[in-house]
Amino acid sequence: MTERFYLGFDLSTQQLKCLAINDKLTIVASESVEFDKDLSHYGTEKGIYKNGKTIDAPVAMWFEAIDLIFERYKERKFPLEKVVGISGSCQQHGSVFWSEKADSLLKTLTATKTLVEQLVPHSLTRKTAPNWQDHSTAMQCDEMETAVGGMVEMAQITGSKAHFRFTGPQILKVAEDEHENYDETSCISLVSSFLQSVLCGKLTPLEESDACGMNLYDIENHCYDKQLISLIDSKNQGSDLTKKLLGDPISSTKKPLWTANVSDYFVKKYNVNALCSIYPFTGDNLATICSLPLQKNDVLVSLGTSTTVLLVTDSYLPSPDYHMFIHPTIPRHYMAMICYCNGSLAREKVRDQLNNDNSGSWERFNKEVSSKDDKSSENEIGVYFSLDEIVPSVNAIHKRAKFDVSTGNITEFVDKFENDSKNIVKSQALSCRVRITPLLSNSLKGSTSTGNGNIINYTSEKVKFDFSDLPLSDYMKARPNRVFFVGGAAKNDSLIKKYAAILGAKNGNFRFANTSNSCALGGCYKALWSYLYNNEETTSEFDKFLNEKFNWEELEHFYDSNEEEWRSYSIYIKPLSHLESSLSE
Numbered sequence: 001m002t003e004r005f006y007l008g009f010d011l012s013t014q015q016l017k018c019l020a021i022n023d024k025l026t027i028v029a030s031e032s033v034e035f036d037k038d039l040s041h042y043g044t045e046k047g048i049y050k051n052g053k054t055i056d057a058p059v060a061m062w063f064e065a066i067d068l069i070f071e072r073y074k075e076r077k078f079p080l081e082k083v084v085g086i087s088g089s090c091q092q093h094g095s096v097f098w099s100e101k102a103d104s105l106l107k108t109l110t111a112t113k114t115l116v117e118q119l120v121p122h123s124l125t126r127k128t129a130p131n132w133q134d135h136s137t138a139m140q141c142d143e144m145e146t147a148v149g150g151m152v153e154m155a156q157i158t159g160s161k162a163h164f165r166f167t168g169p170q171i172l173k174v175a176e177d178e179h180e181n182y183d184e185t186s187c188i189s190l191v192s193s194f195l196q197s198v199l200c201g202k203l204t205p206l207e208e209s210d211a212c213g214m215n216l217y218d219i220e221n222h223c224y225d226k227q228l229i230s231l232i233d234s235k236n237q238g239s240d241l242t243k244k245l246l247g248d249p250i251s252s253t254k255k256p257l258w259t260a261n262v263s264d265y266f267v268k269k270y271n272v273n274a275l276c277s278i279y280p281f282t283g284d285n286l287a288t289i290c291s292l293p294l295q296k297n298d299v300l301v302s303l304g305t306s307t308t309v310l311l312v313t314d315s316y317l318p319s320p321d322y323h324m325f326i327h328p329t330i331p332r333h334y335m336a337m338i339c340y341c342n343g344s345l346a347r348e349k350v351r352d353q354l355n356n357d358n359s360g361s362w363e364r365f366n367k368e369v370s371s372k373d374d375k376s377s378e379n380e381i382g383v384y385f386s387l388d389e390i391v392p393s394v395n396a397i398h399k400r401a402k403f404d405v406s407t408g409n410i411t412e413f414v415d416k417f418e419n420d421s422k423n424i425v426k427s428q429a430l431s432c433r434v435r436i437t438p439l440l441s442n443s444l445k446g447s448t449s450t451g452n453g454n455i456i457n458y459t460s461e462k463v464k465f466d467f468s469d470l471p472l473s474d475y476m477k478a479r480p481n482r483v484f485f486v487g488g489a490a491k492n493d494s495l496i497k498k499y500a501a502i503l504g505a506k507n508g509n510f511r512f513a514n515t516s517n518s519c520a521l522g523g524c525y526k527a528l529w530s531y532l533y534n535n536e537e538t539t540s541e542f543d544k545f546l547n548e549k550f551n552w553e554e555l556e557h558f559y560d561s562n563e564e565e566w567r568s569y570s571i572y573i574k575p576l577s578h579l580e581s582s583l584s585e
């Protein structure tokens with residue numbers, strides 16, 4: 001068989017990355033363009049412009065990065081003529097506003113000029129794209145939640161309560177504040193469909209799972225929500241948002257899979273194979289779950305600057321506490337995502353206080369975390385929020401509580417603990433555990449979901465109650481299948497062993513070494529599988545295919561959780577809930 005390659009892109013906030021793999025799923029090349037360093041003339045800091053609460057990025061910089069990354073592949077003499085499939089992922093929620101001329105400009109690109117020269121002057125109605133760190137849409141979030149009846153209803157329809165960074169509130173803000181730009185916009189892309197469109201040389205629709213990050217898509221009915229679309233349309237006479245979004249989004253799983261040929265521009269300029277197919281691009285977190293052979297009830301814990309927990313489930317249990325997306329590659333499945341702002345930075349603070357210096361050494365911290373549980377810290381629980389937190393939704397606060405282990409009731413709040421290292425890790429891991437429990441199948445399936453410290457029953461009448469009022473036995477029904485750890489802090493054995501003990505996976509805990517590549521790698525695997533599936537070289541669905549082909553040596557099976565130990569941590573569930581409730585008092 002002739003050699004074939006597959007490319008996976010990752011357009012994140014700070015860089016554009018592109019990996020190439022072969023049919024054996026081995027990475028054969030990697031190139032990246034760092035925006036601040038390689039394209040410093042745009043003047044971004046960490047890839048963005050910050051102006052008060054408004055945070056965005058120049059679209060021209062992305063056009064230039066696309067040419068530069070292909071240039072780098074060409075310079076290293078990579079055989080782009082052997083690339084048969086391309087897919088990828090991008091930062092979620094951002095949007096690109098295209099003009100009426102954009103589609104024909106994309107279709108008539110000439111290889112003798114750059115993308116910037118041909119597209120920047122006339123293809124955009126806004127020079128910048130909102131970034132996910134933007135905080136300027138509080139008013140629009142309120143308007144949108146009011147339109148559908150509130151936060152819980154918004155989460156029920158779109159998989160998330162209204163968030164500043166989500167695309168719907170961002171589009172509403174443009175529709176309200178920039179009437180002329182909005183009127184002149186004929187198409188709005190997500191960052192994922194933006195890159196997909198440039199590579200295809202025509203405007204292409206959004207991908208369905210990434211569209212779930214907009215607060216506009218009705219997940220259960222697979223269509224844009226009419227009330228939310230009408231709200232945005234009402235701001236400008238005669239405007240039609242569904243048309244601007246190019247109609248219904250595309251699925252990554254319905255056979256034949258959506259595909260388009262690579263643009264002639266890349267064929268002529270960089271010698272990309274003229275028969276190369278582009279497959280749907282998705283959001284970066286969605287691609288991350290495609291980088292591992294995850295199955296139902298598997299949990300991925302990303303311990304980066306923030307902590308992100310991703311979980312694969314076949315139950316749609318939306319909540320204002322977390323996000324639900326349609327799974328990008330497994331039909332009738334969903335990806336749940338919980339984002340915590342206070343991850344590594346909060347642990348670093350505790351570490352530095354313990355060291356009483358700026359050495360950055362984790363040695364003492366780790367020793368405390370690994371020390372055997374003793375009576376002195378058994379009745380302690382804390383919140384260590386140096387930054388405003390998303391779950392629970394509270395301002396920055398530190399609070400430490402002692403409780404009665406037989407009742408779970410808090411007995412006193414204290415200013416200091418002997419062992420903050422152990423307590424911060426314990427409290428962070430427990431917060432993940434209680435919040436993933438309702439999402440694990442056969443636990444609280446179909447009945448409950450946590451929301452801002454409350455349990456909300458979505459199946460019948462909406463009932464609100466504190467999660468500590470749920471019988472503890474319900475929290476003892478479900479353990480994850482496997483847990484996979486990725487991100488910078490996953491290097492720390494003491495930390496992930498403690499997390500693993502508390503989360504209690506039934507079938508092992510794994511560390512993934514290739515973490516900095518996971519989004520681009522997910523894109524590569526998606527490109528490879530889509531190519532084989534569409535060309536009938538495989539009949540397996542994505543998860544089965546990846547499970548069979550995956551290079552398991554890339555995963556380190558570092559720990560087997562123990563049921564008894566997992567049970568022993570249940571005494572903290574009630575006091576954690578009481579402590580969280582006390583934060584907003």
Ligand SMILES: Nc1ncnc2c1ncn2[C@@H]1O[C@H](COP(=O)(O)OP(=O)(O)O)[C@@H](O)[C@H]1O
Pocket residue numbers: 303304305306344345348362487488489490491492495
């Ligand atoms: N040995 C370690 N123990 C605990 N945390 C670590 C260790 N090494 C790195 N980290 C944490 O990892 C974080 C960076 O993770 P990374 O995944 O690279 O970040 P990002 O989310 O920005 O991609 C840092 O904030 C640091 O505190």
Ligand SMILES: O=C(CO)[C@@H](O)[C@H](O)COP(=O)(O)O
Pocket residue numbers: 011012013014090091092093132165213283284285
């Ligand atoms: O907003 C979210 C998820 O909801 C972020 O996870 C962005 O998708 C992150 O993008 P990068 O950090 O990769 O730029």
